[in-house]
Amino acid sequence: xxxxxxxxxxxxxxxxxxxxxxxxxxxxxxxxxxxxxxxxxxxxxxxxxxxxxxxxxxxxxxxxxxxxxxxxxxxxxxxxxxxxxxxxxxxxxxxxxxxxxxxxxxxxxxxxxxxxxxxxxxxxxxxxxxxxxxxxxxxxxxxx
Numbered sequence: 001x002x003x004x005x006x007x008x009x010x011x012x013x014x015x016x017x018x019x020x021x022x023x024x025x026x027x028x029x030x031x032x033x034x035x036x037x038x039x040x041x042x043x044x045x046x047x048x049x050x051x052x053x054x055x056x057x058x059x060x061x062x063x064x065x066x067x068x069x070x071x072x073x074x075x076x077x078x079x080x081x082x083x084x085x086x087x088x089x090x091x092x093x094x095x096x097x098x099x100x101x102x103x104x105x106x107x108x109x110x111x112x113x114x115x116x117x118x119x120x121x122x123x124x125x126x127x128x129x130x131x132x133x134x135x136x137x138x139x140x141x142x143x144x
Contacts, residue, residue, distance in 0.1 A: 001048070001049045001051075002046060002047070002048050002049075002093055002094065002097045003046070003047060003049065004044060004045065004046045004047075005045040005046065005047055005056075005059075007034075007035045007039060010030070010031045010034045010035055010045060011027055011030075011031050012047060012054065012055050012056050013034075013045050013047055013055075013056050013059040013061075014027045014030050014031070014055070015055050015056075015082060016047070016055070016056050016057065016058055016059040016080050016081060016082050017030065017059055017061070017078060017080055018030075019080045019081065019082060019083065020078055020079070020080035021078065021080070034061075038061075041063065042063040042064060042065065043061055043062070043063050043077065044061070044062055044063065045059060045060070045061050046059070046060050046062070046094060046097055046098065046101075047059045047060075047094075048081075048085075048090035048091075048093050048094055050085065055082075056082075057081060057082055057084075057085035057088070057090050058079075058080065058081035058082065058085060058090035058091050058093075058094055059078070059079075059080055059081075059094070060076055060078060060079045060080075060091075060094040060095075060097075060098060061076070061077045061078035061079075062074055062075060062076045062077060062078075062098055063075055063077065064102070064105055064107060070108070070109045070111060071108040071109065072105075072106060072107050072108055072109075073102070073107050073108065073109040073110065073111055074098060074099075074101065074102035074105065074107045074109075074110050074111070075111045075112065076095075076098055076110070076111070076112035077112075079091055079094060079095070079112065079124075086123075087123075091124070091127060092127060092130075092131070095127070095128075095131050096131075098110065099131075110133075112128070112133075113139050114128065
């Protein structure tokens with residue numbers, strides 16, 4: 001079952017998000033960062049849940065914004081699954097949900113960035129390409 005997580009349920013995304021973002025800190029720090037900093041900037045969380053399990057099996061964090069390059073787009077910041085629930089369709093269902101939400105909101109594009117570590121990200125890249133996505137750019141960064 002897919003459902004959006006309100007601020008009162010942010011903690012349900014912590015374990016799955018920790019798999020992708022191991023430096024997010026404690027659950028309390030994570031919830032504070034999402035609810036106090038990112039949600040006011042438009043960040044939203046959606047989770048995929050399994051019957052009988054309280055925390056999300058997989059989670060996605062996303063936002064919409066207007067870009068000169070992409071017009072109005074939904075950008076997926078984070079997409080992660082707990083190891084025990086991988087390869088069960090949770091990430092795929094979350095991608096479908098976000099793309100549907102993007103269409104509902106009138107977005108003209110859907111975007112996400114993914115790391116390039118081949119042995120670690122190969123399955124994720126296959127999923128994205130199976131969803132009809134393609135590699136459209138390089139992403140450059142520098143830590144400050």
